[in-house]
Amino acid sequence: MAISQVTEVVIIRNKVLTEIARMAYNGSLDKDIGSMPDTIVSEAGPRYRCCIHKERAVLRQRINLTLSQSLELTQAEAAAGALAGEIEDMPFIHVLPEACDQCPIDKFLVTDACRNCLAHNCINSCPKKAILVVQNRAYIDKTRCVECGLCKKSCQYGAIIEISRPCERVCAVKAIIAGSDRKAVINQDKCVECGACREACPFGAISDRSLVVQVIQQIKSGKQVYAILAPAFAGHFGARTKPGQLINAIRQLGFHAVQEVAYGADIVSIKEANEFLATVPAQRPYMTSSCCPAFVALVEKHFPDMTDCISSTVSPMLAMAQIIKNSNPEAVIVFIGPCIAKKSEARRNSALVDFVLTFEELDAMLAGKGIDISTLDDSEFQSAASTTANAFACAGGVANAVQAAVAGLAPAVTVKAHSTAGLDECANALKQIRSGTLEANFLEGMSCVGGCIGGPAGLANVRVAGRLVAAFANSSAAKSALTNKAAQADSEQPGHWHRQS
Incomplete structure (x- = not known):
């Protein structure tokens, strides 16, 4: 596990994910799930709460959430549901009631x-x-x-x-409050599922539910399961891990093929540039990016009067999924990245993306199957995406790519771009551009500080990840979307290229 800040919360979360992935791969989940709380929490410790019974109660809820099942089910029922491919209809960011420490509410x-x-x-x-x-x-x-x-x-x-409360303090949209029993409650009408609260809670009482078992079952069933890697992948598995090694490791997990979402980013760059030229300023004074689902949710839920200014172009994840579906309609698409909000975006676009895994979950799957990336061959890997597309993962990357595409399509047109990263900064920029105090006609919004490389389910420090992604991006053969001839051709294919609210 290569996470930048390894706390006890991270260790426990990783233990649960790894053990569940191991059992799912070896076919023992239904038999062994009941004993899992006893094996992870023993009388010898370590102890984080009042007693071993409380520890196990918290762990049982965490296991059910990891299986994407109701917290009210028994472990056996939850395992059976996950193995059958069932997914509980509940938010992806969830409070574990047993784990919430009922932080003081006297302000x-x-x-x-x-x-x-x-x-x-x-x-x-x-x-x-x-x-x-x-x-x-x-x-x-x-x-x-x-x-x-x-x-x-x-x-x-x-x-x-x-x-x-730590969770309240980091929530830029004020979606978390103390309930009548002083336990944290998430207001889904306000929540954008950015995952900041999950990282802030020192008790591990807020977590995201996982689809690891459901993905493994799809792989084991013999279906053609495609992994599509977020542009941030080059920065989150260590400086010594080569892209070719990571892709070989993912194939060893049983995935049929591995594709780069950055290739979809080239298509998005072209389509957003054309959309900008067609609509700004003729139909609207400015346009915002649509790549970050948490940013889009911020606009839709908290700035509803500005929704018409969001780009109608799909995100790179959906663009890449569309390309695969065009060639293989039966493909099962699994997006893998550092983002939790992508899970909700996939649920809204289930015709294109079937599942979303985080880098944390991928790391646990590799550990659960006993795959050591460092021992694998480093097959020569050349990105199919351009430099600007691979840089989508970093703050400012989307704006730079769209500017480059517009410059190539219409040199006389000026894109006055402004980039924001972090929900607080995004909200401030939205207020300023709406009031006219921000001179910009294109606004890039990223909910995480640093951009996607700073995602809550990543494995690396944002600065380290940024350097690695930049180095990988600079190694691309094509320097911008308009010089990536394959992406240009694919952008002309039929498909669902318009974002659905």
Whole structure:
């Protein structure tokens, strides 16, 4: 496992994924799943919660979520459902109730630094008279407090602090709240499934459900299962891992073929450039990218008046899937990348993409089948995609590719592009471009800091991944979409090239 920050949460998640993949491959999942909580959590420890019974209760819920089954099922029922190919209809980002530590919900707290000063600025600033002095120290009456924060700002000692749950703090769209039992609740009407909350929760109480078993069953059934690799793949399996080694490893998992999603990015670059030329400014003042599903969800759910400005072109994942389906309608398509939001995008476009796996899940499948990438032959690998397409994985990559394509198609037209990475920055840019304070006619939005290389289910530090992806991109024979003749020809094929909301 080559994850940049290996915490206990990551270790447990990887253990569960690896063990389930191992059992699925050797055909023992239905027989051995019941004993899995006992083998991972033993009396000898390690212990993260109050008792071994709590540990196992949390683990049972994690196992069911990994199988994409209801948390209410027994382990045997969950395993049977996964082996049968069943997938529970529930969000991909999910709270494990047993694991949530019911973090405090008192937003403002008076600390021991309070000196009960004479000025009493906190009392004087409170519009609801919610602050009293009790036992020579300020006290906040929670029945009156409206959490305006004026007391904190006015205290010259800094004795009043603001507390927020880690999951709430990182959620740019305010989709997580404390429920009546103080456990975290995700508001699906606001959630864009970016996965930031999963990474922030120090208790491992938020996780994404997996389709590892369902994919393995498709492979074992003899179907032609295609793996399509996200452009970020070159940066997430270590500097010593060559692209050819990784592709050979994926084939050893039983995949029929491995294709690059970056090739689909070349097609998207051409189509978005043509869409830009046809619609900006004739039909709309600006256009945004549509590659990142979390960014698209941000616009659709939180800036609904701006949905007409989203590019109607499909994402590179869907474009690559369309190319494969054109040549092999019976193909089973599995996207593999660092993104959790892609799972929801695939569910909305199930006619093209059947499953989505993350790099974490791929890493666990390799470990579960005992495949060591470093021992495999490094067959010579030449990317079928251009330099600009392979750079889609990095912040600014989409904008650069579209600019290059527009310059080739219509040299007199200027693309004033602006790139944003991170949902907070995306939201700010959307507000600015809507109000006219941002001079841009093309907005690239990436929900993760650094772009796709910073995805929540990746395996590498974003800076390291960025350098590796850039080096791989520069090795491409074609330098832009318009010099990739094969992609140009494929972009003219019939198919579903328009994004569905």
